[in-house]
Amino acid sequence: MARKASLSGFPEWLPQERLVELHVLDTLRRTFELHGFSSIETRAVETIGQLLRKGEIDKEVYGLHRLQAEDDPGAPDQDKLALHFDLTVPFARYVVENAGYLAFPFRRYQIQKVWRGERPQEGRAREFTQADIDVVGDGELPFRYDVELALVMAEALSALPIPDFRIRVNNRKLAEGFYRGIGLTDTAGVLRSIDKLEKVGPEKVAELLQEELGATPEQAKAALQLAGIRTEDTSFVAQVRALGVEDELLEEGLAELEQVIGEACRRVPGKVIADLSIARGLDYYTGTVYETVLVGHEQLGSICSGGRYDALAAKGNRTFPGVGLSIGVTRLVMRILGQQLAAASREVPTAVLVALANDDSWSQAQDVAAALRSRGISTEVAAKAEKFGKQIKYADRRGIPFVWFTGHSDDGTLTHEVKDIRSGEQVPADPELWMPPAEDLAPRISATGTA
Amino acid sequence: MARKASLSGFPEWLPQERLVELHVLDTLRRTFELHGFSSIETRAVETIGQLLRKGEIDKEVYGLHRLQAEDDPGAPDQDKLALHFDLTVPFARYVVENAGYLAFPFRRYQIQKVWRGERPQEGRAREFTQADIDVVGDGELPFRYDVELALVMAEALSALPIPDFRIRVNNRKLAEGFYRGIGLTDTAGVLRSIDKLEKVGPEKVAELLQEELGATPEQAKAALQLAGIRTEDTSFVAQVRALGVEDELLEEGLAELEQVIGEACRRVPGKVIADLSIARGLDYYTGTVYETVLVGHEQLGSICSGGRYDALAAKGNRTFPGVGLSIGVTRLVMRILGQQLAAASREVPTAVLVALANDDSWSQAQDVAAALRSRGISTEVAAKAEKFGKQIKYADRRGIPFVWFTGHSDDGTLTHEVKDIRSGEQVPADPELWMPPAEDLAPRISATGTA
Structure with missing residues (x-):
């Protein structure tokens, strides 16, 4: 305080x-x-x-x-x-x-x-x-x-x-x-x-x-x-x-x-x-x-x-x-x-920020967000297709642990990857199936032990 | 209203x-x-x-x-x-x-x-x-x-x-x-x-x-x-x-x-x-x-x-x-x-009322209640060992769906039964394992369709 x-x-x-x-x-x-x-x-x-x-x-x-x-x-x-x-x-x-x-x-x-x-x-x-x-x-x-x-x-x-x-x-x-x-x-x-x-x-x-x-x-x-x-x-x-x-x-x-x-x-x-x-x-x-x-x-x-x-x-x-x-x-x-x-453990409910590769992909990103939310994962979508570094910084400043990236493979199908911005690890993920670790799903309140 | x-x-x-x-x-x-x-x-x-x-x-x-x-x-x-x-x-x-x-x-x-x-x-x-x-x-x-x-x-x-x-x-x-x-x-x-x-x-x-x-x-x-x-x-x-x-x-x-x-x-x-x-x-x-x-x-x-x-x-x-x-x-x-x-669907959070067979069993009934609550089952214990009919009526008036009875078998061990007071069905139950049907766990709010 x-x-x-x-x-x-x-x-x-x-x-x-x-x-x-x-x-x-x-x-x-x-x-x-x-x-x-x-x-x-x-x-x-x-x-x-x-x-x-x-x-x-x-x-x-x-x-x-x-x-x-x-x-x-x-x-x-x-x-x-x-x-x-x-x-x-x-x-x-x-x-x-x-x-x-x-x-x-x-x-x-x-x-x-x-x-x-x-x-x-x-x-x-x-x-x-x-x-x-x-x-x-x-x-x-x-x-x-x-x-x-x-x-x-x-x-x-x-x-x-x-x-x-x-x-x-x-x-x-x-x-x-x-x-x-x-x-x-x-x-x-x-x-x-x-x-x-x-x-x-x-x-x-x-x-x-x-x-x-x-x-x-x-x-x-x-x-x-x-x-x-x-x-x-x-x-x-x-x-x-x-x-x-x-x-x-x-x-x-x-x-x-x-x-x-x-x-x-x-x-x-x-x-x-x-x-x-x-x-x-x-x-x-x-x-x-x-x-x-x-x-x-x-x-x-x-x-x-x-x-x-x-x-x-x-x-x-x-x-x-x-x-x-x-x-x-x-x-x-x-x-x-x-x-x-x-x-x-973090200051916002959000667990995932869906990043934008370009400004036209906002609606598509909302589809990903809706799929995640349907399983109780609090999700935001970036409002602008800024450089990925800036979008990751948006998440980092709020303690949002994961950033989601959507791209296109050679045959035109969508590809999805999710990055844990604390470890830097980035892995392929399915918006219909992926879950964060239980401890990252919502902010946790814990005693700091300084009492 | x-x-x-x-x-x-x-x-x-x-x-x-x-x-x-x-x-x-x-x-x-x-x-x-x-x-x-x-x-x-x-x-x-x-x-x-x-x-x-x-x-x-x-x-x-x-x-x-x-x-x-x-x-x-x-x-x-x-x-x-x-x-x-x-x-x-x-x-x-x-x-x-x-x-x-x-x-x-x-x-x-x-x-x-x-x-x-x-x-x-x-x-x-x-x-x-x-x-x-x-x-x-x-x-x-x-x-x-x-x-x-x-x-x-x-x-x-x-x-x-x-x-x-x-x-x-x-x-x-x-x-x-x-x-x-x-x-x-x-x-x-x-x-x-x-x-x-x-x-x-x-x-x-x-x-x-x-x-x-x-x-x-x-x-x-x-x-x-x-x-x-x-x-x-x-x-x-x-x-x-x-x-x-x-x-x-x-x-x-x-x-x-x-x-x-x-x-x-x-x-x-x-x-x-x-x-x-x-x-x-x-x-x-x-x-x-x-x-x-x-x-x-x-x-x-x-x-x-x-x-x-x-x-x-x-x-x-x-x-x-x-x-x-x-x-x-x-x-x-x-x-x-x-x-x-x-x-x-009911007017109280309570799913189970633990009945008292006699006034000395209140503390024991609290043990049953604590076991149920540990699994998220809202439970009350009767305050007095009134006739079972009166205890069931207490539950009925509030829409509490289940009443729990504890007794003693011939060898002195505790026996437990739970009664669904809507159907009258009463079955043996283990306080450490029993769960009510999901729809009875908490009051549900539903549209009445009269709109």
Whole structure:
């Protein structure tokens, strides 16, 4: 990323960089579809009323206005339009609106751009792509989906050209039950303080708990002890029990988190860990919460977060509990490109350039190209019969590996040869049969190993 | 499309409808990449100054403002942000900004949403997807690309589940040279009047030409005679010549259009026709212009338009001439869905549901699912060990064709059977080997033949 975005916070990629992003997007889509998630998209805009539905928006939101329209002072503010700042709130609206047409539990993936008017910084853009998976039930949703979603995301992230990662999992019931058990009743307040742990450190959080929430030093200490527990297996259960707190909700949370970590240990060892410091700022989570860091890139922040929400979407008495995770695709791609963690093998899809011997042979060259394309070989035809050296240079500058030459034999029949311009080897070839080596068929994205 | 969008002009699709849209998008991408076009995306926003660069905007534009920011009266209007209303203007900016990093002629495709605050109506949304291809040169661009782009689009459209189509091609040089040749010097004015031909009819256009542009009745008649010429082959050349007008620019335009139609006749007979009434409103076209109608759906308007622009992008003295075409994907998809021209064979990607005999077998069922997924078979695992009838119903409601059952033989080894729930046939199967029939592997989109 030698170039700077011409508009701060709105990154744009060169064609060879876009190939890396496309690879990430294609890989995620493929993994999600293999696990039976359906694609949906929602509109880029929501009404401000809809965005405010879950209380104050803690994200910077872009409002919309029509340049050519006089202001319509009669339109209430809540009906005005704004760009969505995540894909969860729009999805909740979509589920409620289309409940009659969906089969529950409904599994969907959604890969779209979102916008936040925040100050751009490393890993944080104003326009960025999120890739979300959620499962939403009608009235109830088995806990098993909380386990499954961690496994799907571990598989999806493992398929990307990124460094090793850890999905850190906690459970709101566990935390809230524990706080209640030690006599701290403003559990949301405690969670907000604990959420600052990584930023301000344990001493400061202990102060906050005592000064703002009236905790005793012992209560603050116990809350911080809980937050200090982090295990790769289910041994966190014994560690929590050793703190000697008894509470029904705590037990429920322990059992749930144990299910997630226990199954993940078996299927994706080391990738999914229990981390009882994870709080997640947003209020709508009610059980499992997830965050994900890249090992060695922890300061980048979470690249995949989410959780269980039992009451995000509701229609009258009917509720739609769900669990979901969201990957910050742009944050990942910025890091991959910025630190050259992966690169494309060439910058264009083209595998073959059909050269022109003379300007009249363009149509004939299109016949050759059509034959190659019919077997999935991306092919361009030269636009002008320049010297062959110039036509080969056209291919070379783009990384197109093969140049095709058509001539005439003595008896007037067409002859075909294809040149690998990397090795210089040129061999006779039949446009109806020839195939490039599999690794040259399309650009490949590979980790560069500099991570 | 039984449902109405909850926000007029902002369509959203159900999962099975989205599969049709995805099929259209995938087909276009594949065709463009087979022809060597590189993918790029540009940011959704441009500065208002950038959008106004080519003169007044004749589209309704959505401006952006940050809800949480106090208004900054110091920021000049032209630096304020707005959503892009097409992909051509942003592409021109991208080319100028990144010229040093691109290999020219640069072939790119771009598939993104755009926004226009116009009154929503049949075939016209406020948020919609465009799929563009362009080739841009540095200083010069051979005319052959004008021919090639018509052929690529004919191939792309032929691969979609849509009714037959006609790409109508004209040439600004031909029209302007002709008008000049008959003594009408305000050629842009004549083009604007001719552009209204389909809306208001020839009598009204003749009036306009005489009243607004001072044409004589003979001049108006000649202009209308030219606009009446429409041929499937290159016979338009003789028809134009028969009108007895002589002009150098006219000859140049005739020769160019003859190249397009001549080659298209050979390669895609009947798909690309000469239609000398095509004007295209936008001012930046300088040669070839294209419009496309679906046969039997002409009132839907053009579904694929574009042309040659010699001066859209420039950097100092350096100009980047280009030629491009843009498909109105949302307009096409709205028509496909609204008239049920095509449908998906099922509404989820899932091919197999692995049933649970008891709740403890979930992890084992995940092993079966992982084995199937490793061969590209989209698989879900039941979340609860409900009665088999209920698990089969889960699959049936979504159109999942196969349900997998795992049991134990007398000696304790696992046994596997797979049931095709459409036929009821159930057979032993090996999770490491079994494949569904090719047509069941993924949802297929097919034309329903009701068109």
